Amino acid sequence: MKVIVKSDTWFKLSPKSSNELTDLEKVIVKRGTELEVQFYVEVGADHLKIKLANATLDSQQTKDWFVFKPDIEVKGSGVELTVVSDTLFKLKPVNSRELSDAEKVFVKRGTQFELSSYLPAEGNHTRVALSNQFLGPNNRNTWYVYSPDMKVTGDKVDLKVVSDTLFKARPELSSQLTADEKAFVKTGSVFELQSHAPAPNNHVKVALDGAFLGSNNLTTWYAYTSDITVEGNEPLNKPKDNQPANPKDPGRAIRLPGFTGLYYLNNSIVPGGSFTWGEATHAGTRIPVDQSIVYGMIRVAQHMEEIRKMFGNRPISINSWYRDPVTNRRVGGARFSRHLNGDAIDFNIQGYHPSSVYAKLNGWWGTRGGLASSSVFTHIDVRGYRARWSYGY
Structure with missing residues (x-):
């Protein structure tokens, strides 16, 4: 990712007003300057801490700087x-009509914004975080938009650190690792990801995009599941699948790997439940391989039985479950889709x-x-760590 300087500004060694700092603690950076960054950290309400990827500023050799948010734009x-x-x-x-004038801003057709993130929201809305563009009387960058009024193009996946944590070279207790095998990461840090996947011992394996951490400048790390959240849609993840009609009782018999006996397509997976092996296997045409x-x-x-109760036992139709x-690939799923593991619906x-x-x-x-x-x-899946996204359609 990179930052673009929108107004002449100070890059500072601490998140203070520039007039509180000495000349050795700040560097003026001109409007239009573009700098590659490894990651950034939210600091308070109005500053970002950025780590430069390669450049150094002026006579300062540090790559860690604090910048006033409205003066820069983060582009991913x-x-x-x-x-x-x-x-x-x-x-x-x-x-x-339920909002005051201060709680809404008119935006004309054709207006474009770069987004740092977007997620679904209630009532066919999308929650959007503008990439350091501020609207309204209170200069906000996070808004809700009625989804049919907008179109999103492009995809990316970010890792957000929600609690001070250690990134580790192995998915073990930090006490079992050497100093070279771990890197401290602060709450509010944001990294772009190349990939992420469940790992042993309540960890997530993450491959950072362009960020090099620790004494060995590693890009692949393990993080504790509760300390991070993953947001964003993977490129080309636009699944369009369909479910055939449920078979008549009891339906065709199938065999499942590792299980003895026969299972019938219209039998419930959970005893007394509402979801069937026919729905899970696409009417028996997608039999699991293990x-x-x-x-x-x-x-x-x-979990789907719990969800059905939460919504008053309303009927639930399945679009897609297990996919070989x-x-x-044929229906446009993500490369590492959880549907491949059978634990996504x-x-x-x-x-x-x-x-x-x-x-x-x-x-x-x-x-x-x-x-x-x-x-x-x-979509819901049981990967074991928090991931959220909108498909953008």
Whole structure:
């Protein structure tokens, strides 16, 4: 990622007003300057701490600087919002008539913004964080937008540190690692990711994009699941799958790897439950290749039974459940989609827009796995760490 200086500004060695610092503690940087950065950290309400990727400033050899937020723009992988109808940016995802003038801003059709993130929100809204562009009387950069009034292009995935933590070279207790095998990372740090995946001992394996940490300048690390959140949609992750009609009772018999006996397509996965092996296996056309996938199906089915109760036992239709690698590529799934593991479901709840389902489940689901929505389905998975995204359609 990089920062673009929007106004002549001071890069500072501490997040203070420039008139409180000596000449040795600040460097003037001209408008239009572009600098590659490894990552940034939110510091208070109005500063960012950035780590330069290679350049040094003036006679200072440090790569760590504090900058006043409104004076710079952080540009990542080119996620852009285009307003397709005259609309209002709002502080809450509600009808604009319920908001005061100070809680909404008119934005004309054709206006474009670079985004640092975007996520689903209640009532067919999207929560957008503008990339250091500030609107309204209180100069805010986070707003809710009615989703049909906007279009998002481009994708990226960010890792956000939500608690001071150690990035580790191995997924072990920090006491078992040498100083060279760990790097301290502060709350509020944001990194772009190349990839992320579950790892042993409640860890996530992350590959940082362009950030080199620790004494050995590593880009691949393990982080504790509760200390991070992953936000953003992976490139080319635009799944469009469909579910055939449920078979008639009891349906065709199938065999599942690692399990004895026969299972019937219209039998419930959870005894007495509402979700069937036919829904999990696409009417028996996608049989799991190993036992771990079957266990993934069972785990997510148990959570889906909880969700059904949360929504008053309303009917739930399944768009997509288990996908083998060939099917996953054909329908446009992510390269490392959890559907490949059997522990992910795309679904709809009768009478609820997918973004409202997402909003209701978000806090409840917490760090147990991934949650996302498009305009036509909600996604949930049991990966074991917090991941959130919008599909952008």
